[in-house]
Amino acid sequence: MASPAVDDYLKTIYHHTEWQDDRITPSQLAAELGLAPSSVTEMVQKLAAQGLVTHRPYGPIALSDEGERRAAAIIRRHRLIETWLVREFGYSWDEVHDEAEVLEHAISDRLLEGIDDRLGRPRFDPHGDAIPDASGHVHRESFVVLGSAPAGHVGRVLRVSDRDPELLRAVESAGVAVGTVVTVASAAAVRIGEVEVTLPLAAAAAVWLSA
Template identity: 70%
Template sequence: MASPAADDYLKTVYAHTEWQDSPITPSQLAAKLGIAPSSVTEMVKKLAAAGLVSHVPYGAVRLTPTGEARALAMVRRHRLIETWLVQEFDYSWDEVHDEAEVLEHTISDRLLEGIDSRLGHPRFDPHGDAIPDAAGTVVREPFVLLAEAPVGHTGRVLRVDDRDPALLREIEASGLGVGHTVIVTAEGIELDGARVTLPDGAAEAIWLTA
């Protein structure tokens, strides 16, 4: 199963449960990958036969320990490349996802470790997602989704979902970014004592420290 397609499946299964606990279903996997459900079913069977995922018909798809290790290796590649593009080539945070999707399958392990060393072994990518280390260890703080945070909660922006470039640009335009400390109010959030008007969908795409 040494193929970019298999790696994309494993990475998507991992990412689905990184910030919430519900395992991914085949239909959700198909939607995230933009692939027909029948194609997903066939690939999941192959991944299961290779010992990379566990799956029962019509049930959730879960990574095995071997599958998780491989997924973490791909996540590391993706997020290091995103960080590299922002820091070394002046990409903005809404431009790097698609570039990293291509480059993660092409660069050598030697170049990847060289990038990691040049960047000073970063722990987080531009969107706040944790970068696994070379051993696959991930360190992440306790978190809460902004949409689920109670009024009065004070927290630092840990992560902003990178799936929607337009939403990323709107969030950036609002003045909010990873690392900012905000207070949740009945109307939204406050940053440095000023109300921040967030775009539609932002509360479901921003995670705060718990």
């Protein structure tokens, strides 16, 4: 069942539990993919029959070991391409997602290996998401989402969600980037050194800090 549609399902399921522990439900999966629940139910049944997911009717969905491997492989492609576009072609971090969505299905394994080698085998993409290695392994450190961090918490920005390009631009214009050390003032404000900057309210659920 190798196809872009299958890859999109596996990626979405994988993404859901990258930064929190709750498994994705069929209704959440349908909302994420912008598809009718009946279509999602049918595809999930096919994925389960292929041994790529485990699922009970109306229950949450989890990747099997094989599904995890497949998802990590396509996510590796996507994130390496995003990193390549930023470093080699001057794209900004809010421009790369859609390009990578197209290219991840088009480039060969040989070219991907060449990109990885040229970039020095990066561990994180421009948004701070971990790039799985060739075996699917990823390294993450302990984290806390900005909206859950107490005032006074000092942490390094580990990740900014790439879902909303406008939010990425706003966060960047505020001087916040992956690797920036900040002190939490509130769910909508951080201090960088002695300077306090206000972030969009959506940043509370879109910025991750070291714990």
